């Protein structure tokens with residue numbers, strides 16, 4: 001069962017890779033099409049800048065059709081659909097890997113860093129599929145999402161992998177399930193939230209007329225306003241869950257270690273993430289703070305989550321050091 | 327919420343007279359401090375200030391690591407120490423940031439609390455003259471009952487409704503601001519809970535070896551380490567005693583622990599006598615304190631029979647070295663050994679001590695330095711015997727777990743040999759005295775704590791969450807309806823009857839408002855509302871006002 005789980009992870013990575021490539025093909029074909037229709041597009045862009053962004057053409061329908069453009073648009077669409085299908089398939093394999101791992105270990109598969117990263121990324125991709133189902137127009141964001149998935153899941157498999165072991169008694173508590181499941185869930189949503197956040201930062205720059213390297217990547221992304229709104233919705237959804245998870249952690253820490261909060265490195269970084277995300281929500285509600293400043297805070301928040309996930313387990317020792325790496 | 331009620335007026339009152347310079351400066355600073363921008367900067371600073379607390383070792387968590395850091399970085403460490411880098415979370419600068427933040431918070435929410443109470447009491451405002459300017463607008467045939475019927479529809483949907491003649495104003499979503507205030511107020515309550523805990527709380531750590539002779543009572547002296555909050559006296563500690571009766575630990579084949587249970591007898595004036603079990607995730611809750619199981623180990627029972635035939639027993643705990651096999655190190659000291667019973671004369675030069683390594687599961691072959699498994703499958707005690715002045719009388723407090731190395735270096739204590747003892751074996755030393763390894767006792771490491779702020783913490787965290795959700799998901803919005811005479815030019819199908827003009831204004835970012843408004847209008851018109859008619863495209867197209 002354990003070996004099966006390991007194989008499923010490998011397959012999932014491969015299928016994520018396929019999804020990523022398909023998204024990239026869709027992107028590239030989209031670019032080919034705009035090259036055909038380059039002149040009018042540029043004019044429209046110019047107008048868009050004057051209007052404060054938001055009116056840059058994003059869907060093929062807005063560009064004057066030509067036969068060649070039509071063909072590659074159709075191909076781009078197919079590539080996009082293949083990408084979504086592959087993402088869904090990879091998510092299923094990913095889930096199966098988690099389930100088999102859990103069955104093999106006879107517990108929830110959140111006992112060490114490897115399992116943790118696997119679960120967080122699964123939540124991220126599952127939430128992405130839900131978002132995509134509700135807002136199909138966001139599909140092109142999938143390129144970034146699948147890139148993140150490939151990177152994180154491959155890191156998990158190559159760097160963090162540990163064989164199955166049961167939990168140490170300190171983890172053997174129902175608070176473990178409550179605390180870790182909510183942390184995992186919130187982290188997965190934050191992970192997904194970071195994707196439109198980065199997308200927004202690039203797209204907003206693009207819409208303001210920036211044509212240097214990272215901004216050009218955003219040419220085919222959905223409009224900045226929509227990305228920003230999605231970023232907020234995901235963070236607003238994840239933040240209370242994360243807050244609850246931290247509180248549950250404190251309750252558990254009180255029972256296990258005799259204090260609700262002890263500034264253990266892991267706790268310190270959870271505090272930092274919480275404060276940064278609170279700062280993001282706060283900034284977004286502050287009229288005088290620009291949306292891209294606020295969104296940078298969201299990205300920063302995710303970096304602190306990554307620091308907590310990888311950095312703290314690897315660099316620091318504390319009560320929470322059960323990452324499984326020596 | 328009570329926290330705020332008795333606060334003095336925090337928002338600077340607008341003076342009627344020409345303000346003097348100082349007052350103006352104060353008022354401006356206060357305004358700056360309580361702005362959301364400042365709050366944001368302070369939040370950010372708080373996050374940044376917490377980073378060194380995870381990078382550098384902290385005294386409160388791992389004092390040994392701080393000492394290590396001092397030896398590794400002799401130049402840097404004292405300088406870091408001066409700025410509080412080893413006690414970040416109690417440092418002046420960290421405290422300054424969060425105190426400023428909370429001052430800002432209080433200054434921010436007090437006026438908002440007042441405004442919100444006022445808003446809750448006041449009636450929804452009159453409809454604007456030109457409703458077509460509102461983000462949402464519709465014209466529809468008037469329902470049969472006119473304004474009263476519209477009000478009824480709205481009330482059923484839990485809007486707060488005000489009818490003024492032919493006009494209906496309604497507002498909904500006060501929950502957002504209520505939640506927001508509750509959230510921010512709870513943050514203050516959390517801080518109060520933490521403060522109470524550190525002022526009135528206390529804690530102590532110690533080892534407890536099994537057996538009636540080793541029972542300890544809850545006094546400050548009986549702890550290896552005790553921390554009492556500034557408002558706690560030694561006499562305030564609840565009086566009870568604990569005796570470890572039994573300790574059970576189970577391990578997996580790999581040596582990884584699986585299960586722990588400690589059984590103790592509780593006793594004492596403040597606690598009824600009883601037997602109780604506790605474990606790693608379920609502490610022992612006593613009236614005035616909780617007892618947490620932090621660790622465990624073995625205390626070898628060693629009997630030494632001196633040259634006068636008198637024997638003494640030591641069951642000092644041996645400290646675990648951190649490996650999964652529970653290899654433990656310790657010292658059995660017999661400073662009162664070899665006292666001549668006839669003269670009662672103490673001969674300091676004849677004191678005896680054994681430093682040793684205890685291996686619950688010794689390997690089959692030498693070297694006998696590390697244990698293979700945490701339970702006692704093949705227990706062995708590797709002892710080194712010393713004789714001489716142990717230096718325990720010098721009045722310098724030494725570790726009970728280690729021999730005073732100064733005495734060894736100066737030759738006052740001499741090593742006289744070493745031997746591996748199995749359980750029950752004895753070893754006769756060069757002077758004919760005898761040491762026996764009788765067996766082991768279990769010991770546990772305990773933390774005994776009392777935190778009077780914990781209930782406040784828990785409750786305020788609950789409110790914090792509820793408030794947060796209200797704040798994030800609540801949506802304040804207004805709708806207006808005005809019944810007006812039919813306009814023949816509109817060519818309405820129900821010409822002759824009157825029309826209703828409707829307008830809607832979301833007061834917070836709310837993409838779904840267009841849908842809600844459409845449904846509301848349909849309900850007023852008397853249509854059956856199709857709850858599933860959710861057109862997300864339209865929702866996405868609308869920007870809420872902020």
Ligand code: HEM
Nearest residue numbers: 278281282285360361362365427430431434506513797798
């Ligand atoms: C102790 C530090 C603070 C934390 C952790 C914090 C956290 C938050 C969070 C997470 C939100 C988002 C909820 C929402 O969007 O409705 C929020 C909103 C808000 N905060 Fe704070 N806050 C803090 C201090 C302050 C201070 C000092 C002020 C006043 C200067 C303030 C004023 C506000 C306001 C007005 C909103 C609501 C914005 C809106 O939704 O319209 N907060 N805060």
